[in-house]
Amino acid sequence: MSLYTSVCSNVLFPLHERLKRHDSVNLRERLEVSQWWTASKLAAYRVDRLRHFLTLIGQRVPYYREVFRQCHFDPEAVDSLNALQSLPLLTKSDIRANLDGLKGDGTTPLTRYTTGGSSGEPLIFYMGRSRKSHDVAAKWRATRWWGVDIGDPELVVWGSPVELGAQDRMRRVRDGLMRSYLLPAFEMSNDKLAQFVKKICLARPSMLFGYPSSLALIAQYAKRQGQEMTHLGIKVAFVTSERLYDTQRALISEVFGCPVANGYGARDAGFIAHECPSGSLHISAEDIIVETVHPDGSPCAAGEAGEIVVTHLATSDFPFVRYRTGDIGVLSDIPCACGRGLPVLKEIQGRSTDFVVAQDGTVMHGLALIYSVRDLPGVESFKIEQMSQRHTVVRVVAGQEFGVAQEALIVRDFKIRLGETVNVQVDRVHEICNEVSGKFRYVVSHVKAFEDQGECHHA
Numbered sequence: 001m002s003l004y005t006s007v008c009s010n011v012l013f014p015l016h017e018r019l020k021r022h023d024s025v026n027l028r029e030r031l032e033v034s035q036w037w038t039a040s041k042l043a044a045y046r047v048d049r050l051r052h053f054l055t056l057i058g059q060r061v062p063y064y065r066e067v068f069r070q071c072h073f074d075p076e077a078v079d080s081l082n083a084l085q086s087l088p089l090l091t092k093s094d095i096r097a098n099l100d101g102l103k104g105d106g107t108t109p110l111t112r113y114t115t116g117g118s119s120g121e122p123l124i125f126y127m128g129r130s131r132k133s134h135d136v137a138a139k140w141r142a143t144r145w146w147g148v149d150i151g152d153p154e155l156v157v158w159g160s161p162v163e164l165g166a167q168d169r170m171r172r173v174r175d176g177l178m179r180s181y182l183l184p185a186f187e188m189s190n191d192k193l194a195q196f197v198k199k200i201c202l203a204r205p206s207m208l209f210g211y212p213s214s215l216a217l218i219a220q221y222a223k224r225q226g227q228e229m230t231h232l233g234i235k236v237a238f239v240t241s242e243r244l245y246d247t248q249r250a251l252i253s254e255v256f257g258c259p260v261a262n263g264y265g266a267r268d269a270g271f272i273a274h275e276c277p278s279g280s281l282h283i284s285a286e287d288i289i290v291e292t293v294h295p296d297g298s299p300c301a302a303g304e305a306g307e308i309v310v311t312h313l314a315t316s317d318f319p320f321v322r323y324r325t326g327d328i329g330v331l332s333d334i335p336c337a338c339g340r341g342l343p344v345l346k347e348i349q350g351r352s353t354d355f356v357v358a359q360d361g362t363v364m365h366g367l368a369l370i371y372s373v374r375d376l377p378g379v380e381s382f383k384i385e386q387m388s389q390r391h392t393v394v395r396v397v398a399g400q401e402f403g404v405a406q407e408a409l410i411v412r413d414f415k416i417r418l419g420e421t422v423n424v425q426v427d428r429v430h431e432i433c434n435e436v437s438g439k440f441r442y443v444v445s446h447v448k449a450f451e452d453q454g455e456c457h458h459a
Contacts, residue, residue: 001149008151008178016174017136021129027137034286035141035340042285042341043081046313050289051078053313054321061319063101081289084311089297090323092123099124107317114375115267122374122381125268128317135271135314138284142274146236146261148207151178155203157196157210157218159185159367181205185214186368186417188355193221197229204232208256212239213355216248217363219255230257238263243348264348269325270312273345280336281345287313290345291322292331302333305349356386357447359419366443372413378402383432386445391423398428 001009014025034042054075057064068075073086095102103110103126110126140150148154175181181203183196196218200208208215215237222229234256239248240263249260262281265271272288273281283290292306293299300306308329312320332346355363366384373382373394378401385393394410396402407426414424 002152004179005149005151009149012177013150017133022133022136023130024133024136024140027133028140031137031141031284031286032144035282035342037341039335039341046285046289047078047080049286049313050081050083050311051075053316053319054078054083056316057104057319057321060104060106060316061102062105063098064319064321066101084289084291084322085299087322089293089309090321092324095123095125102126102318104317104319110317113267122379123268126318128315130317131270131312131314133314134287135265138271138287139274142261142263142271142276142282142284143207143238145274145276146207146238146259148235152206152235153203154178154180154207154209155183155200155205156180157183157185157208157214159211159214159371183210185211187362187364188214188217189362189364190221193218194225197222197225197227200234201227201229201232204234206233206235208234208237208258210237210239211242212244212248212252212260212262213242215239215252215256217355219251222255223251229255232256234258236261240265264329264345266325269310269320269323270315272308272310276336276338276340278336278338280332280338281348282336282340282342283345285342289313290329290331290343292329300331302331303346305330305347308345308348356384356392356418356443356445357389358417359389359422364417366445368417369414370442372417373410376402376406376409378406381432382442384443386443386447389419389422389447391425392418393425393427395427395429395432397430397432402428 017024034045037045054064058068058073058075059065067073067087071086071088077083108128108130110128111132112124112126114122114124143149181199183199200218236258237252237256237260239252239260244260244262249262252260259277261277262275263271264273264281270288271284272290273283275281289311291299291309291311292304293309294306305328308325308327310320310323310325312323328349329345330347330349332344334344335341336344356366356369357363369384369392373379373384373396378399379396380399381397383395385395387393392414394414396410398406410426411424415422418424
C-alpha cells in the first residue's frame with residue numbers, strides 16, 4: 001500500500017464518513033473479523049440480528065405493525081432464519097402503494113432514491129444512515145480482498161444519473177482526493193472507446209470498476225487496435241449491475257492483465273454479494289439474508305434455481321424484508337476454499353442490459369434510454385424495443401400523471417441520443433409481459449452492435 005493510499009484509507013475517507021455521520025469505518029473493521037467466523041457462530045449472530053431487526057420494525061414501522069398483526073407473527077420469538085418464511089414477499093408494487101407506511105417512526109433523516117431495477121418499473125424508496133454505512137462497509141471489505149483499497153487509483157465506467165449528475169465541486173474534490181475518476185458509459189462509439197483506452201493508459205489505475213459489457217467493449221476495442229495494456233499494473237477489474245458472461249470475463253482479464261471480480265447488488269436491494277479471489281460469490285451475510293424461491297413463493301433447495309429474495313438487516317428506517325429482486329439465482333451449501341464462513345451465491349441468471357445503436361452507428365448503453373423514461377411522472381412500467389436503427393418503440397404502462405408532455409420528453413430525449421430522423425413511437429399499453437424465460441428485459445435491441453465481438457455485448 002502506498003503512503004498516499006494509506007492516508008486516504010486511514011485518514012481522509014474516515015474523516016469524510018464521520019462528517020456524514022456514517023459508521024462505515026467501525027463496521028468494516030468488524031466485518032473483517034466476522035468473515036472468518038465459523039458457520040455456526042455466524043448463523044447464531046444472524047438469527048440474533050434478525051430477531052432484533054424484526055422486533056424493531058414491528059414497533060416503529062406502521063406497514064410491518066399491520067403485517068405482523070395479520071400474520072399473527074411474534075418477532076421476539078424468532079429462533080431461526082426460516083422464520084422469515086412466515087412473512088409475505090415484498091414487491092415493488094407493495095413499496096409504491098405503502099411508501100409512507102414503510103417509513104419508521106422517529107427515523108433519522110432519510111434520503112430519497114429512485115431506481116428502475118431489473119424489472120423496468122420505476123421505484124421510489126428511502127435510505128437512512130445505517131443502511132448507507134453498512135453498504136459502504138461491505139463493499140469496502142470486499143475491495144480489500146483483492147489487495148486494493150480506497151485511495152488506490154480507480155477508473156469507474158458507469159452510467160448512473162446519481163454518479164453523472166452529482167459532479168458538483170465538493171464531489172469532484174472528494175473523488176480527486178480518493179483518486180477515483182469517472183468515465184461515462186452511456187456512449188460507446190469508437191471515438192469514445194479510443195478516449196477510454198487512452199485515459200486508462202495514462203491513468204494506470206490499480207483497479208477498474210464498471211458494467212461487464214462496457215469493460216468488455218473497451219477491452220475488445222483495445223485488442224482490435226493492438227493496444228498493449230497488461231503492463232499498466234491494474235490489479236483487478238470489479239464488475240456489477242449486469243450478468244457477467246464467461247467470454248466477457250476472459251476478454252477483460254486477457255486485455256487488462258488482471259483478474260475480474262464479479263459483484264451482485266442493486267441500489268434498492270443493497271450490496272448483496274461479491275466474488276473473492278478463490279472464485280466464490282460471497283453474500284454479505286452479516287447484513288443480508290438471501291433466499292431463493294419458486295414462483296409460488298416456496299423455498300428452493302441449495303443448488304436449485306429460484307428468484308432471489310433479499311432481507312437487509314440495516315434497513316429499519318425503511319425496511320426491505322423478503323424483497324423480490326426479479327433476478328434468478330442459485331445458492332450453494334458448499335464452503336469456499338478461501339476459508340471465509342460467508343455463504344455462497346453459486347450463480348446469477350438472467351440479469352442483462354442491452355446496448356442500442358444510434359442511426360449514425362454509435363453504440364451506447366441501454367441505460368442511456370432507460371433514464372429518459374423511468375423517472376417521468378406517471379410511468380408505472382415500461383419496455384424499450386429497438387426495431388431497427390430507424391425505428392424504436394417505447395411501451396409504457398401509464399398512470400394518471402403521464403400525458404402528452406411526458407410523451408414529448410421521451411421522443412425528444414431518444415432523438416437526441418439515437419438521431420433526429422429516428423421514428424420514436426410511444427405506445428400506452430395495459431400490461432407488459434415478461435420474456436418466455438420469465439425474465440423481464442427492459443431494453444431489447446434487434447440491431448447488432450459491434451458484430452465482431454461475439455457475446456461480449458447484449459443485443
